[in-house]
Amino acid sequence: MTLAELRDRLPYQPLSLGIVALLASAALSVAYSATKEHIAAAELHDMQMSLAQVLPTGFTDNDLLADTLTLTGPKGQPLKIHVAKKAGTATGAVFQVAERGYAGDIVVLMAVDAQGTVLGARVLKHTETPGLGDKIDIAKAPWIESFAGKSLAEPAPERWGVKKDSGVFDQFAGATITPRAVVKAVKGGLDFFTAHRAEILGEKTS
Amino acid sequence: MSDESYGGIVRDGLWDNNVVFAQMLALCPTMAVTTSGTNGLGMGLATTAVLVVSNILVAAIRNFVSAQVRIPVFVVLIATLVTLVDMVLNAWLHDLYKVLGLFIALIVVNCAILGRAEAFASRSAVLPSTIDGLAMGLGFTFALTFVGLIREFLGSGTLFNQASQLLGPAFAFLEMRPLPDYGGALLMILPPGGFAVLGFILAGKRVLENRRKARAVPVVTAPQGA
Secondary structure (H helix, E strand, O other): OOHHHHHOOOOHHHHHHHHHHHHHHHHHHHHHHHHHHHHHHHHHHHHHHHHHHHOOOOOOOOOOOOOEEEEEOOOOOEEEEEEEEEOOEEEEEEEEEEEEOOOOEEEEEEEEEOOOEEEEEEEEEOOOOOOOHHHHOOOOOHHHHHHOOOEOOOOOHHHOOEHHHOOOEOOEOOEOHHHHHHHHHHHHHHHHHHHOHHHHHOOOOO | OOOOOHHHHHHHHHHHOOOOOOOOOOHHHHHHHOOOHHHHHHHHHHHHHHHHHHHHHHHHHOOOOOOOOHHHHHHHHHHHHHHHHHHHHHHHOHHHHHHHHHHHHHHOOOHHHHHHHHHOHHHOOHHHHHHHHHHHHHHHHHHHHHHHHHHHHHHHOOEOOOHHHHHOHHHHHHOEOOOOOOOOOHHHHOHHHHHHHHHHHHHHHHHHHHHHHHHHOOOOOOOOOO
16 A cells, blocks of 8 residues: 555544654653753743842842742732841842733832842833833833832832822833832832831741 | 746745735734844744744655645644744753743744645655745745834834844944934834834835836746746
8 A cells, every 4th residue: 555545544644643743742841851950040040140130249148049938928929038148147138029010010029128228129021012111121221220229218108109190210201100010019019028027037036 | 936946936935925025924923023123033033943944844744744634733843843942942042042032932823834834845845845944934034124124213213222132242233223312103113013114015015016017018928837
């Protein structure tokens, strides 16, 4: 029987499709196990890089990726907190906050020192309009650096907003919702830190 | 379709039968990623790589695949390929992946790849299929980069912004800012700008071809085809 005749037989169809699917899955599982560790290492490296961006150099001497605790975040979700320590004493914390922007969630990584002052913040993920809202990204504009040094005392809580809402933070021409969401996210993070300060810094006596 | 010579295949892919400008396929990625020349280039190159490999594979197994199950077989092949590219880039070229990652998942839904598998590779030998994949991919890259550059220029007054992130620091010279004080036209960055630019390009291409045809009329040509 030639290949052409065989090809038109009914059993040939599911069999050939099955073989292709089997080979494809085999290739995928081989690739998955070959790349799994590399991908995890690359993501770990990414996390280290962004941690290093929000913390001033020399601020910590511990492994932030190992010193973590998980609390219930501002929106009821589990929140992983990286505790910064220097010579064994907790000096601050790094964690992620998220707020809904103009087009989807904006994820912000922020670092706070023990007094509740923002050390730095970076937008990790966003889907804002290119050319308008994406100025929150450090690659596009230095706007996000304006959070460094701010706390709930300075400026006062009611001034935590964009200038249009009589706050202290700049908005962008044509995009107010995006910076408003980032300001809200960082303020939410500070509120959260203040409420759980003792727990995060390990000062709880109980 | 023009002649079957390699030159004909290349011309088909780059211009006569260009994926975007002539076949009007793959308009979804065309609209979605062409907000800048760099994005268009990145998407185009990633798609070219997948297109070449999928054409080779499809041409290699074309005699074993029956007409009844060929579409699911091609879909499985293309999806597997794209996933493999995604994992490999993520693992070993992580910096490039951070720039291209968004585009790679979009390649799965690029109908041009299935289109080439079906229209060309499933009925041609491996070598012509490879050339077809390369030519179609480069034509697609050209179309995306062209649309992207026009939108970027009109929309934000830059050219190849952030090209060094995609291609490496050596290509920083590509980044230009021809209109330094230009405030930008948001419309061009948003999807309507993409449709408008593509419409003007298609109209321009048609005018160009009609003119060429009109000029060719007096010349008596040999009858084509058989």
